Amino acid sequence: MASTTASDNGSDRYDAVIVGAGFSGLFQLFELRRRGHRVHLVEANGGPGGVWWANRYPGARVDSHVPNYEYSLEAVWRGWTWSERFPGGEEIRRYFRHVEDVLGLGSDISYDTRVTDARLDDDGGAGWSIGLDGARAGRIRADHLILCTGFASKPYVPAIPGLDRFEGPCHHTARWPHDGLDLAGRRVGVIGTGASGVQVVQEATKVAGSLTVFQRTPVTALPMQQRPLDPVVVAEAKADYPAVFATRNNPPGSMHDIVRRGKSAVAATAEEREAVFTDAWNEGGFHFWAATFADVGSDLRANRMAYDFWRDRTRARLDDPAVADLLAPMEPPYPFGTKRPSLEQDYYECFNQPHVRLVDLRADPITEVTPSGVRCGAEHHDLDVLVLATGFDANTGGLTEIDIRGTDGRTMAERWADGVDTTLGIALSGFPNLFFLYGPQSPASFCNGPTCAELQSQWLADLLDHVRERGATRVESTPEADRAWSAHLEEVAAGSLLAETDSWYMAANIPGKRRQLLNYPNSDAYLEALARCAAAGYDQFVID
Numbered sequence: 413m414a415s416t417t418a419s420d421n422g423s424d425r426y427d428a429v430i431v432g433a434g435f436s437g438l439f440q441l442f443e444l445r446r447r448g449h450r451v452h453l454v455e456a457n458g459g460p461g462g463v464w465w466a467n468r469y470p471g472a473r474v475d476s477h478v479p480n481y482e483y484s485l486e487a488v489w490r491g492w493t494w495s496e497r498f499p500g501g502e503e504i505r506r507y508f509r510h511v512e513d514v515l516g517l518g519s520d521i522s523y524d525t526r527v528t529d530a531r532l533d534d535d536g537g538a539g540w541s542i543g544l545d546g547a548r549a550g551r552i553r554a555d556h557l558i559l560c561t562g563f564a565s566k567p568y569v570p571a572i573p574g575l576d577r578f579e580g581p582c583h584h585t586a587r588w589p590h591d592g593l594d595l596a597g598r599r600v601g602v603i604g605t606g607a608s609g610v611q612v613v614q615e616a617t618k619v620a621g622s623l624t625v626f627q628r629t630p631v632t633a634l635p636m637q638q639r640p641l642d643p644v645v646v647a648e649a650k651a652d653y654p655a656v657f658a659t660r661n662n663p664p665g666s667m668h669d670i671v672r673r674g675k676s677a678v679a680a681t682a683e684e685r686e687a688v689f690t691d692a693w694n695e696g697g698f699h700f701w702a703a704t705f706a707d708v709g710s711d712l713r714a715n716r717m718a719y720d721f722w723r724d725r726t727r728a729r730l731d732d733p734a735v736a737d738l739l740a741p742m743e744p745p746y747p748f749g750t751k752r753p754s755l756e757q758d759y760y761e762c763f764n765q766p767h768v769r770l771v772d773l774r775a776d777p778i779t780e781v782t783p784s785g786v787r788c789g790a791e792h793h794d795l796d797v798l799v800l801a802t803g804f805d806a807n808t809g810g811l812t813e814i815d816i817r818g819t820d821g822r823t824m825a826e827r828w829a830d831g832v833d834t835t836l837g838i839a840l841s842g843f844p845n846l847f848f849l850y851g852p853q854s855p856a857s858f859c860n861g862p863t864c865a866e867l868q869s870q871w872l873a874d875l876l877d878h879v880r881e882r883g884a885t886r887v888e889s890t891p892e893a894d895r896a897w898s899a900h901l902e903e904v905a906a907g908s909l910l911a912e913t914d915s916w917y918m919a920a921n922i923p924g925k926r927r928q929l930l931n932y933p934n935s936d937a938y939l940e941a942l943a944r945c946a947a948a949g950y951d952q953f954v955i956d
C-alpha cells in the first residue's frame with residue numbers, strides 16, 4: 413500500500429477508510445489495524461451499533477439467540493454476559509460500547525460524520541478522495557474504501573398520499589426519537605407487519621389506548637421462546653464457546669446458529685415429521701424456519717407441510733376465526749419461509765384484546781393519510797400516533813445513497829439501475845480498491861451477522877495483505893467475475909422457492925427496483941467460493 417503520511421491539502425491519507433460502525437465495520441477496523449494497516453472508520457450515527465443504534469422503537473430485539481449474535485473474540489465475550497436469550501436493543505447498544513472499549517477502537521472512529529461522496533484519485537493510483545459532512549467535515553483520502561453500511565440502513569417510506577400532513581407524531585421504526593415516544597393511552601396506528609411491526613405491536617398493545625394494525629401481507633411469525641439467562645449458567649456455558657464459535661465459522665452449517673435435522677419432510681412418516689416440527693417449534697427462534705427438513709425450502713409439498721403445522725399452531729391462539737383467516741390463512745399466502753419469518757412472544761394474543769384491531773389492506777387499501785388518521789376507502793381510522801414499520805431499501809440502499817463514482821464516472825446507483833452485479837458479493841468491476849461487506853449477493857440476511865462480519869473481514873484483510881506484499885496499489889474485480897457470480901445467483905434463485913414471492917430478498921419491496929435475488933442463501937458454498945478465489949491467487953481480481 414502507499415505510504416501513510418499526511419497527504420497534500422492537509423487531509424489525512426489512510427490505507428483504508430471504513431464506512432459504518434456495525435458488526436462488519438468494527439471487525440474490519442480491528443482486523444486491518446491488527447495487521448498493521450492504518451485505518452479510519454467513519455460513522456454517521458453518534459455511536460457504534462449500526463442498525464442497533466438506529467432502531468430504537470419499543471420492543472426492538474435480535475432474532476438470534478445467545479451466544480450467536482456476538483463476536484467470537486475471547487477478549488470480548490469473556491467479559492460480557494447477556495441477560496436474555498434474545499437480547500433487546502438497549503443491551504445490544506451497551507455490548508457495542510463494550511466491544512469498542514475492550515478492543516480500543518474509539519480513537520480510530522469519527523462519529524456523527526456522514527460520507528457524502530467518493531472520487532477516485534487522479535494521481536494515477538486507485539485510491540479514493542472521500543467527502544465527509546458533520547463532526548469531521550472535509551475530505552480524507554484512502555488507498556481502499558470499505559463500505560460496511562449494512563443491509564438495512566436506508567429506511568423505506570412508501571409514497572402514501574397525505575403522509576406529510578399527519579399532525580401527530582409519525583416515525584419510521586428506524587428513525588424513532590432517541591428520547592422515546594409515549595404511547596400510553598393514545599390511539600396508535602402501525603403500518604407494516606414484518607419483524608419491526610411485530611415487535612412494535614407487542615409493546616404498543618400493552619400501553620396504547622387503541623391499536624390499529626394495517627396489514628398487507630401476513631407474517632409467519634415464529635415463537636421466540638425467550639427466557640432470562642442466569643449469569644452463573646452463562647459463565648459455565650462459556651467453557652464451550654470456543655467450540656461453538658469454531659462450528660459457526662466452518663462448513664458444514666457455517667455462518668449459522670442452527671442445523672437441519674432431516675433431509676426430506678416428504679419422505680418422512682407423519683410421526684417423524686410431527687416430532688421434528690415439534691422439536692424445532694419448542695426450541696424457538698429460527699429453528700422451525702431453518703432447522704427442520706432440507707426440502708421445506710425447495711419442494712412445495714414439504715413447504716406446505718411446514719406451513720400447515722405453523723398455521724394450526726397459530727390459529728389455535730386466536731379467538732376470532734375472521735382474524736385468524738387474516739393472520740394465519742388456511743391457504744398459504746406465499747411459500748413458507750420465502751418472506752422472512754419474524755420471532756414473536758405474544759404477537760397473536762395481542763389480536764385477542766378488544767382495543768387491538770387488524771385492518772386488511774388487501775381488502776381495503778390505504779387511500780390517504782389525513783391530518784388525523786388513515787383512510788382506507790370509506791373508513792377513516794382516527795389516530796394520534798402513526799408508526800411506519802415499512803422496512804428498508806434492503807441490501808443496496810446504504811451503498812447507492814452515497815455518491816461514489818467508478819472509473820467510467822457512473823455512480824453505484826447508476827451502475828445498478830438495471831440490476832445488481834458483484835464479484836462474490838464483495839467487490840465490483842469499475843470500482844477499484846472498493847469493497848463492501850454484508851452487502852448484495854453476499855449471504856447477508858441468510859446468515860448469522862457477526863459470523864459473516866468476521867469471515868468476510870478476514871478474507872478482505874488477507875486480500876489487502878496480498879496487495880501490500882506484492883507492492884501493488886490497485887485491485888479491481890473483473891467484469892467476467894461480476895457476470896459469473898451474478899449468473900450463479902440467478903441459477904440459485906431459479907432452483908429455490910424464494911423466487912416465487914415478492915419480498916425484500918427478491919428486491920421486490922421497493923417500487924422500480926429490479927426483481928432479483930439479492931442475498932446468497934448458501935453460506936458454506938459462499939465460504940468455499942471465497943477460499944477458491946484466494947487459493948487461485950485472487951484470480952477474479954486484477955492486481956497491479
Ligand code: NA7
Pocket residue numbers: 564570571585603604605606607608609626627628629752773778801802803804916921
Ligand atoms: P420488512 O420486513 O420489509 O416489513 C415491512 C412491512 O411493511 C411489510 O409488512 C410490508 O408489507 C409493509 N409495507 C411496506 N409498504 C407498505 C405499504 N405501502 N402499505 C402497507 N404496508 C406496507 O421490514 P422490517 O423493518 O419489519 O424488517 C426488516 C428486517 O430488519 C428484518 O427482517 C430483520 O432482518 C431486521 P408487504 O409484506 O410488502 O406486503
